[in-house]
Amino acid sequence: DQQVKQNSPSLSVQEGRISILNCDYTNSMFDYFLWYKKYPAEGPTFLISISSIKDKNEDGRFTVFLNKSAKHLSLHIVPSQPGDSAVYFCAASETNTGNQFYFGTGTSLTVIP
Amino acid sequence: DTGVSQNPRHKITKRGQNVTFRCDPISEHNRLYWYRQTLGQGPEFLTYFQNEAQLEKSRLLSDRFSAERPKGSFSTLEIQRTEQGDSAMYLCASSPGGLRNQPQHFGDGTRLSIL
Numbered sequence: 001d002q003q004v005k006q007n008s009p010s011l012s013v014q015e016g017r018i019s020i021l022n023c024d025y026t027n028s029m030f031d032y033f034l035w036y037k038k039y040p041a042e043g044p045t046f047l048i049s050i051s052s053i054k055d056k057n058e059d060g061r062f063t064v065f066l067n068k069s070a071k072h073l074s075l076h077i078v079p080s081q082p083g084d085s086a087v088y089f090c091a092a093s094e095t096n097t098g099n100q101f102y103f104g105t106g107t108s109l110t111v112i113p
Numbered sequence: 114d115t116g117v118s119q120n121p122r123h124k125i126t127k128r129g130q131n132v133t134f135r136c137d138p139i140s141e142h143n144r145l146y147w148y149r150q151t152l153g154q155g156p157e158f159l160t161y162f163q164n165e166a167q168l169e170k171s172r173l174l175s176d177r178f179s180a181e182r183p184k185g186s187f188s189t190l191e192i193q194r195t196e197q198g199d200s201a202m203y204l205c206a207s208s209p210g211g212l213r214n215q216p217q218h219f220g221d222g223t224r225l226s227i228l
Contacts, residue, residue: 004155032214043117043204043219044156051214089155095213099144099169103155 003027004092006104014112019077021107023090026071030092034101035064035075038087047088048075080111115139117220119205125226126195133191134223138207145188146217147180148204149173156204156219162188163210192225200227 005024013019021035031052036044050057050064050073057064063076077084087108091101118137126132138145143164148156159178161169164185174180177196182188192199202224206217 034216036219041221043119043206043221046216046218049214049216091155093214099146099161099213100158100171101156101217103157105153105155 004102004104006107008107010108012110013080016079019080021075023073029094032093034091036089082111082113085111119220123224127228131193136188136205142207143210144208146206150202
């Protein structure tokens with residue numbers, strides 16, 4: 001029962017353009033969402049998070065958008081750089097009932113120089 | 114700034130053997146988590162510690178798995194009588210105490226291969 005879904009296994013973008021990674025979730029009780037980046041042979045690295053009381057959070061080139069009614073979040077990277085090439089995981093949690101994060105299956109982003 | 118440290122990085126063992134992994138969290142992080150990641154999947158939650166107390170366990174954590182955090186610092190994850198299906202990356206993460214909505218910071222994992 002996959003509660004967090006990333007339906008695009010891969011994405012290729014030209015350097016300098018915008019990368020948009022998408023994530024859908026099914027549990028309406030999720031109220032904290034995160035994006036992680038993962039390079040091969042390394043653990044996931046935290047990128048950016050958003051609480052359900054907001055619909056947008058920005059940190060430099062990274063912006064996360066949350067649409068609660070659609071149960072959808074997205075990560076925008078602009079401008080994309082070759083060093084952004086990695087696997088991106090979205091994650092979600094339900095604050096009041098537990099501490100585990102539920103992860104999607106990841107999207108492999110390739111930024112073409 | 115020391116991150117989450119996991120040892121060993123790789124473990125190859127025969128089916129039926131016992132294995133133990135160690136995780137050293139970021140110092141002063143009260144919360145420690147274990148996840149398992151298989152190919153093509155995201156990390157899946159196994160268990161969670163608040164200081165030395167194990168507060169949550171996933172149904173993925175069969176009775177062959179045991180985790181400890183004896184002094185509220187490092188943690189160990191032991192798998193007894195390993196099976197082929199245990200082959201995976203085992204990830205440890207930690208986060209500060211206090212506020213609930215905080216990111217978890219991951220180590221680089223221990224890759225387990227069962228022959």
